[in-house]
Amino acid sequence: MxxxxxxxxxxxxxxxxxxxxxxxxxxxxxxxxxxxxxxSPLMVALIFSIEAGIDIISFGFGPLIDRLSVKKLLKYSTLxxxxxxxxxxxxxxxxxxxxxxxxxLLLLFGISTILSSIIYPTEYKLLPVLVEKKDLLHFNGLFQxxxxxxxxxxxxxxxxxxxxxxxxxxxxxxxxxxxxALFIYARVQINMLAKDVLKSEEYFTGSYLxxxxxxxxxxxSESNIIELILPLCVVNFFxxxxxVGLPYFAESYIHDSAIGxxxxxxxxxxxxxxxxLVIQHFKLGKKNMEAFITLCFLGAGIFRLLxxxxxxxxVIFALISSAISxxxxxMMNIDFETLVQTSFSSAILGRIDTINDxxxxxxxxxxxxxxxxxxxxxxxxSTQYVYGVALLVSSIYYFGVTRYRKN
Numbered sequence: 024m025x026x027x028x029x030x031x032x033x034x035x036x037x038x039x040x041x042x043x044x045x046x047x048x049x050x051x052x053x054x055x056x057x058x059x060x061x062x063s064p065l066m067v068a069l070i071f072s073i074e075a076g077i078d079i080i081s082f083g084f085g086p087l088i089d090r091l092s093v094k095k096l097l098k099y100s101t102l103x104x105x106x107x108x109x110x111x112x113x114x115x116x117x118x119x120x121x122x123x124x125x126x127x128l129l130l131l132f133g134i135s136t137i138l139s140s141i142i143y144p145t146e147y148k149l150l151p152v153l154v155e156k157k158d159l160l161h162f163n164g165l166f167q168x169x170x171x172x173x174x175x176x177x178x179x180x181x182x183x184x185x186x187x188x189x190x191x192x193x194x195x196x197x198x199x200x201x202x203x204a205l206f207i208y209a210r211v212q213i214n215m216l217a218k219d220v221l222k223s224e225e226y227f228t229g230s231y232l233x234x235x236x237x238x239x240x241x242x243x244s245e246s247n248i249i250e251l252i253l254p255l256c257v258v259n260f261f262x263x264x265x266x267v268g269l270p271y272f273a274e275s276y277i278h279d280s281a282i283g284x285x286x287x288x289x290x291x292x293x294x295x296x297x298x299x300l301v302i303q304h305f306k307l308g309k310k311n312m313e314a315f316i317t318l319c320f321l322g323a324g325i326f327r328l329l330x331x332x333x334x335x336x337x338v339i340f341a342l343i344s345s346a347i348s349x350x351x352x353x354m355m356n357i358d359f360e361t362l363v364q365t366s367f368s369s370a371i372l373g374r375i376d377t378i379n380d381x382x383x384x385x386x387x388x389x390x391x392x393x394x395x396x397x398x399x400x401x402x403x404x405s406t407q408y409v410y411g412v413a414l415l416v417s418s419i420y421y422f423g424v425t426r427y428r429k430n
Contacts, residue, residue: 041204048197078384088373108198148372164303238374254417261413263390268406294346298353319355324414
């Protein structure tokens with residue numbers, strides 16, 4: 024039964040779900056447009072580059088997220104995305120294909136991606152002022168379950184909509200769903216106490232650059248988070264290696280068709296959903312969260328290594344191990360998010376979250392370059408091993424750090 028005091032949290036979740044669906048429809052439609060209209064693959068690569076680049080520079084949005092009204096940010100960002108979707112639908116309807124149109128569409132796609140990069144941290148910083156600390160882990164898990172299930176089904180549904188209608192109609196559908204999200208965000212109520220927390224003058228200087236600096240200084244002052252960012256950076260780098268090697272590993276060892284890669288992605292998604300469901304039932308204090316992260320690194324590493332170790336003997340066991348590894352990774356990510364939310368005031372969480380995202384996002388593309396070289400020199404199975412070892416080493420490192428701090 025939904026608790027009345029958390030009704031606004033469920034409204035926020037509903038808005039996020041609607042935004043996620045609209046984002047996926049918009050993204051896939053733009054991607055499909057450049058893929059299917061005979062343009063150079065360079066244009067498709069540009070879409071990926073724009074998305075990755077915005078993730079890396081997202082720390083620059085932090086001061087704006089913290090300074091501006093949370094509710095206005097959610098509403099106006101979503102409103103602009105509706106306008107962008109309508110403009111793009113009109114442009115596509117005209118069926119004018121040239122370089123200027125391409126540049127214009129990429130520009131609008133970039134703006135929409137920036138707005139999404141603002142909406143998600145805004146919701147992240149709002150959650151701790153809407154729920155009690157003891158319930159944060161539960162609601163972060165609930166939000167993640169929703170995202171993971173959406174990720175599992177949306178790609179297939181979106182491609183079906185594009186195939187059975189058209190790219191421009193898909194964009195119009197995204198505009199309609201963005202409108203639903205706007206309607207929901209407008210009904211999220213923030214009480215005066217929460218507003219006071221969000222606008223605490225302690226974290227604001229009146230200068231954008233100084234506010235950004237305050238974010239960095241505040242993050243550096245929280246040793247338990249800084250000590251965790253280092254192993255997460257290492258893990259993300261090796262995840263980039265693992266990720267680029269996954270389709271080659273799947274084709275060589277799981278099944279010599281797209282079924283192998285799809286199967287690995289499917290079981291990993293199912294493991295992630297299960298992990299997000301399981302962690303909702305945990306009640307962890309701040310110290311226990313740190314210890315649990317060590318356990319998650321360990322569990323994820325062991326089961327990731329079991330994948331290449333057992334795949335030649337039993338593909339089924341390797342797939343199960345991959346799912347369990349993803350379960351541990353998802354629980355660790357949710358635990359980390361909650362640890363950050365409980366370690367900082369919501370007044371500065373926009374800056375903290377975007378700084379973390381920028382640092383961690385930078386490591387994955389760096390890893391993909393290394394992954395290409397490793398596949399060429401040592402084969403695709405080696406990418407599974409290096410990722411598993413990285414997870415185990417991170418577990419040992421973080422266990423040592425927390426033990427040292429305790430002593």
